Amino acid sequence: MRKLLFESLIRPPLTERPPRVSDAAVDELARALNGVAHRRLGRSLSIRAVDAGSCNGCELEMHALNNAFYDIERFGIRFVASPRHADVLLVTGPVTKNMRDALKRTYDATPNPKWVVALGDCALNGGCFAGSYAVVGGVSEALPVDLHIPGCPPPPIEILKGLLALLEGVNSRAAIARA
Amino acid sequence: MPALTDLILAAEGVDNHLPWPRAVVTSKEWSFAVEQLAEGHWSLLGLWGEPGTVHMALLDEAVWDIGVVSLLCPDGRYPSVGLLHPPALRLERAVADLFGLLPQGAPDTRRWLDHGHWGVSFPLSARVQTAAAAAPPYQFLPVEGESLHQIPVGPVHAGIIEPGHFRFTASGETVVRLEEGLGYTHKGMEGLMAGSDIDHAAKLAGRTSGDSTVAYALAFCRAVEAALGIEVPARAVWLRALMAELERLANHLGDIGAICNDAAFALMHAHCGVLRERVLRASDAAFGHRLMRDRVVPGGVAIDLNDEGTTAIRSLIAEIRQRFPALVELYDNTASLQDRTVATGRLRVELARQYRAGGYVGRASGRDFDARRSLAYPPYDALNFNVPLLQEGDVNARVWIRIHEVEQSLSLVEQILRQLPGGPIRVDFARTGGPHEGMALVEGFRGDILAWLRIGKSGLIERCHLRDPSWFQWPLLEAAIEGNIVADFPLCNKSFNCSYSGHDL
Numbered sequence: 001m002r003k004l005l006f007e008s009l010i011r012p013p014l015t016e017r018p019p020r021v022s023d024a025a026v027d028e029l030a031r032a033l034n035g036v037a038h039r040r041l042g043r044s045l046s047i048r049a050v051d052a053g054s055c056n057g058c059e060l061e062m063h064a065l066n067n068a069f070y071d072i073e074r075f076g077i078r079f080v081a082s083p084r085h086a087d088v089l090l091v092t093g094p095v096t097k098n099m100r101d102a103l104k105r106t107y108d109a110t111p112n113p114k115w116v117v118a119l120g121d122c123a124l125n126g127g128c129f130a131g132s133y134a135v136v137g138g139v140s141e142a143l144p145v146d147l148h149i150p151g152c153p154p155p156p157i158e159i160l161k162g163l164l165a166l167l168e169g170v171n172s173r174a175a176i177a178r179a
Numbered sequence: 180m181p182a183l184t185d186l187i188l189a190a191e192g193v194d195n196h197l198p199w200p201r202a203v204v205t206s207k208e209w210s211f212a213v214e215q216l217a218e219g220h221w222s223l224l225g226l227w228g229e230p231g232t233v234h235m236a237l238l239d240e241a242v243w244d245i246g247v248v249s250l251l252c253p254d255g256r257y258p259s260v261g262l263l264h265p266p267a268l269r270l271e272r273a274v275a276d277l278f279g280l281l282p283q284g285a286p287d288t289r290r291w292l293d294h295g296h297w298g299v300s301f302p303l304s305a306r307v308q309t310a311a312a313a314a315p316p317y318q319f320l321p322v323e324g325e326s327l328h329q330i331p332v333g334p335v336h337a338g339i340i341e342p343g344h345f346r347f348t349a350s351g352e353t354v355v356r357l358e359e360g361l362g363y364t365h366k367g368m369e370g371l372m373a374g375s376d377i378d379h380a381a382k383l384a385g386r387t388s389g390d391s392t393v394a395y396a397l398a399f400c401r402a403v404e405a406a407l408g409i410e411v412p413a414r415a416v417w418l419r420a421l422m423a424e425l426e427r428l429a430n431h432l433g434d435i436g437a438i439c440n441d442a443a444f445a446l447m448h449a450h451c452g453v454l455r456e457r458v459l460r461a462s463d464a465a466f467g468h469r470l471m472r473d474r475v476v477p478g479g480v481a482i483d484l485n486d487e488g489t490t491a492i493r494s495l496i497a498e499i500r501q502r503f504p505a506l507v508e509l510y511d512n513t514a515s516l517q518d519r520t521v522a523t524g525r526l527r528v529e530l531a532r533q534y535r536a537g538g539y540v541g542r543a544s545g546r547d548f549d550a551r552r553s554l555a556y557p558p559y560d561a562l563n564f565n566v567p568l569l570q571e572g573d574v575n576a577r578v579w580i581r582i583h584e585v586e587q588s589l590s591l592v593e594q595i596l597r598q599l600p601g602g603p604i605r606v607d608f609a610r611t612g613g614p615h616e617g618m619a620l621v622e623g624f625r626g627d628i629l630a631w632l633r634i635g636k637s638g639l640i641e642r643c644h645l646r647d648p649s650w651f652q653w654p655l656l657e658a659a660i661e662g663n664i665v666a667d668f669p670l671c672n673k674s675f676n677c678s679y680s681g682h683d684l
């Protein structure tokens with residue numbers, strides 16, 4: 001173990017520069033965040049991931065956000081264990097009918113102000129699974145969605161861009177509210 | 180003891196079912212097959228339904244024979260397999276939910292995938308019914324005894340994992356029973372497959388379980404190619420194996436780290452996470468997608484490997500070879516970690532055999548089966564590799580199997596790069612003239628995946644069934660956790676790493 005720890009002292013960090021936030025995502029967000037009180041958020045964002053019937057591909061890329069390359073916590077973004085600690089629900093999957101209640105209950109357990117981010121193509125409108133007797137067809141069929149991050153699955157860098165957009169939107173609004 | 184072939188030969192064979200035979204049997208022959216299963220002579224590869232018919236795929240390990248037996252059940256009933264052979268129980272419950280076919284004499288007739296929310300009953304049967312407004316609440320098995328308490332967990336979990344329900348009954352800290360409730364991610368995959376064209380169905384197949392997208396696409400495509408008699412170009416065959424091994428590497432590296440993380444050993448997690456990310460990036464550089472989704476397609480592969488991709492994979496292999504041994508040493512020499520993994524979550528050899536546990540779950544409990552070697556589909560028949568085997572069946576053994584498989588995969592990737600033939604990567608094929616039926620068994624990182632399908636005259640998929648290895652591993656997790664403490668459940672669970680989405684379909 002000593003060898004590994006020592007090596008990591010002399011190796012350059014793997015962490016990459018934060019991505020530029022895409023303008024389209026910011027726009028979508030600004031529209032979504034109409035006049036809610038964001039002041040309480042500050043420079044932090046707690047996320048509760050909810051798998052509402054995904055194939056698990058989206059979750060794999062969410063996991064990758066915690067690895068040394070993306071190191072999401074440096075942006076003040078972290079995944080939390082309970083919806084009660086969360087600002088954002090990051091929801092994946094076409095929302096199966098078997099998960100709809102659990103998703104709603106998770107949403108209800110999340111304190112205000114809260115945002116819902118739909119992650120992946122399935123979460124937009126059911127993707128490949130649209131039309132099945134077993135799926136609701138997109139997160140917005142079950143909850144109000146503030147931001148959608150496309151991809152199947154979206155690579156970590158795209159998820160990060162979306163979340164940064166959310167954060168920046170939240171903060172610029174908060175600044176306006178303070179002024 | 181009669182061979183599987185004898186049973187199939189004696190029964191009414193079905194034309195155009197490739198590469199293994201299928202036969203329609205009488206209920207007496209069906210029951211005979213069930214006896215063979217129960218006595219351990221044959222093993223169950225899968226059990227699935229169709230309106231009015233139930234199918235069972237069997238493996239005779241003595242001679243490596245595979246066959247499918249089908250029983251017509253015009254009155255919607257068939258003799259239960261699960262009655263004598265418990266590994267079939269959940270499959271039967273799924274068939275009952277989807278097709279309304281009832282196993283006679285089955286000891287467990289509770290619903291499984293159908294939680295009463297679909298708005299329909301028996302969605303894939305010929306007589307779909309509007310479901311009763313309120314389904315009765317699910318009954319967990321009764322547990323009686325002094326000072327027992329229950330802990331319900333899920334379907335929404337504390338981590339970033341798939342949804343499922345766990346009902347623990349504990350005596351103090353010790354788990355006396357775990358019962359799983361699954362089906363939360365049921366997306367109606369087989370319903371979507373029916374009637375879709377082959378290319379679209381291949382896309383769906385690749386989305387059965389996100390971490391096994393290559394393996395599922397491969398199983399589906401091999402079944403299509405078997406059915407239609409398509410000869411896939413050699414280069415495509417080798418590229419498919421290259422992708423499959425990269426997928427295995429990424430998953431095993433991720434799992435090794437995640438298991439250690441569940442024992443609060445974050446250093447391993449961090450280092451394994453870096454290596455996993457490297458694999459995904461190399462896969463992206465080589466095949467244009469981090470998980471290589473939609474890259475294995477009917478008739479070949481969707482993208483060719485160029486020099487840049489080859490270089491990316493070569494340097495990936497060099498990096499893992501350089502860094503991985505230190506991590507293995509770290510795992511092996513950290514007493515506090517071993518304290519958590521050794522003798523934890525032990526799965527008995529006999530149970531692994533009875534349930535024909537695939538992948539690292541089976542191989543850590545003495546079950547010497549790997550579809551890449553046992554069925555030797557190309558190009559594995561031309562490659563050198565070992566199938567690691569351990570008997571202990573604990574969390575530690577499942578970690579070690581993964582470690583050895585990482586080493587094997589590294590060597591396989593190198594061999595593939597060295598021997599990769601040139602030429603085209605995809606063939607066009609005729610999609611009509613059916614019906615044709617095909618089947619494939621492919622080794623995913625988690626174990627063997629079965630794909631069975633029928634292509635109709637029009638070239639559309641009439642029926643497709645995909646069986647995840649997790650069907651036979653989930654019940655074993657319930658057995659392995661018994662007598663362990665609740666706090667060790669995450670370790671046991673992660674070391675099994677069963678798929679929810681693949682199982683729920």
Ligand code: SF4
Pocket residue numbers: 053054055056057058092093094119120121122123127151152153154386389
């Ligand atoms: S968007 Fe793609 S990766 Fe995400 S859950 Fe859907 S199929 Fe899986």
